Amino acid sequence: MHARFAPDRWLVLEVPKPDSEDLSGLIVEVLLAYSGRGVEERRGSLLAYLAEPSVSAEEVVREVVQELTAALGATPPPVSSRWQAHEAWEENWKQGFAPRRITARMVVSPTWERPDLEPGDVLITLDPGMAFGTSQHPTTRGALRLLEPRVAPGSRMADIGAGSGILAIAAGLLGASHVLAIESDPWSCIAARENAVLNRVEDRIEVEERQMGPSFRPGEGPFDGIAANIETQVLQTLLQGFRAGLRPGGWLILSGVLLHEADAMVKAAAVQGFDLEQVEREGDWWSAAFRATDDR
DSSP states (O other), rough: GGGSOOEEEEEEEEEEEEOHHHHHHHHHHHHHHHHHSSEETTTTTEEEEEEOSOHHOOOHHHHHHHHHHHHHTOOOOOOOOEEEEHHHHHHHHHHHHOOEEOSSSSSEOOOOOOOOOOOOOOOEEEEEETTTTTOOOOHHHHHHHTTTTOOOOOEEEEEEOOOOOOHHHHHHTTOOEEEEEEEEEEHHHHHHHHHHHHOTTTTTTTEEEOOSSSSTTOOOOOEEEEEEEEOHHHHHHHHHHHHHEEEEEEEEEEEEGGGHHHOOOOOOOOTEEEEEEEEETTTTTEEEEEESSOOO
C-alpha cells in the first residue's frame, strides 16, 4: 500500500542478543533511536531497519557502536549490517503480524486477515507500512490496555510519536471526538492517515508531521488525555510539555519504558505534577497511566 513512498532498500543492523535482559533493553533503546520503527528479535539477534541513510553503512555501524559503548559502559556485542530490498523487507514484516486480541473487546488485525470477532468488539484494522505500531510489541499492547478505560466519548486526546496511528485510531473508535497525532517520520504520517481512513475515523484524527517539543502548538487548548509510546530518554524530556498540554485531572499514558527504568520515570513524572495511577508489565517492558494533579 505504501510502496510508492518506500526506499529501494533498507540497511539492516544486527546485534547478537545478550543473555542479560537489562543489556538487551539498553541495546534496543539505542537501535530504536536509529530506526524509529521498532526492533525485531529473530534467531537470537536484535534487528533494526533503517531507510537508506545519507552516510555509508560503515559510518552508521561506527556511530551505533559508539552509542552502544556509551550506553553499556563496556565493549558492546558486534554490530553487523547488510542491505535488504524493500520487497523482501515487506514480506518478512508481514509474516510477523497476525490478528491479536488485546483486551476483552479490543482486537487488532492487519488488512489481509479476517479475525474472529464477537458482538461488541472494537476492531482496529492496520496496514502499518513502514511505521511502528502493530500490537505485536509489548509497548503497544500495554498502551492500548491503559487507553481503553480512559477514553470518554467526546474527549480530546493527543498521540505523541503516533507511528502507524494505532493509539489514535483506538481512541477514535472508543469515542474521542478529536485526536491530534504527532509524528516526525513522513512515511509514518502517510501510514497513520491511510489507517485512519481504513477505520473510518479520519474525521476525528489530525496527523501532524513534526517533532514534539516542550510545548504544544500555540493556542492549542488542553487535552483530556495524552499517550506517548517512545523510548524513555525522549519521554523524560517531554514530560513538561505533556503537563502543559493537559487539563487539570487529565490522564497521561507513557509506554516504551524498560522495567529497570520505571522508578526513574515515576520520579520524573512526579516532579512535573503526575501521580501514578496504573501499571502494565509485559516481559521487560513497562507502561503506565498517570493523572495530572489539580494543584498546578
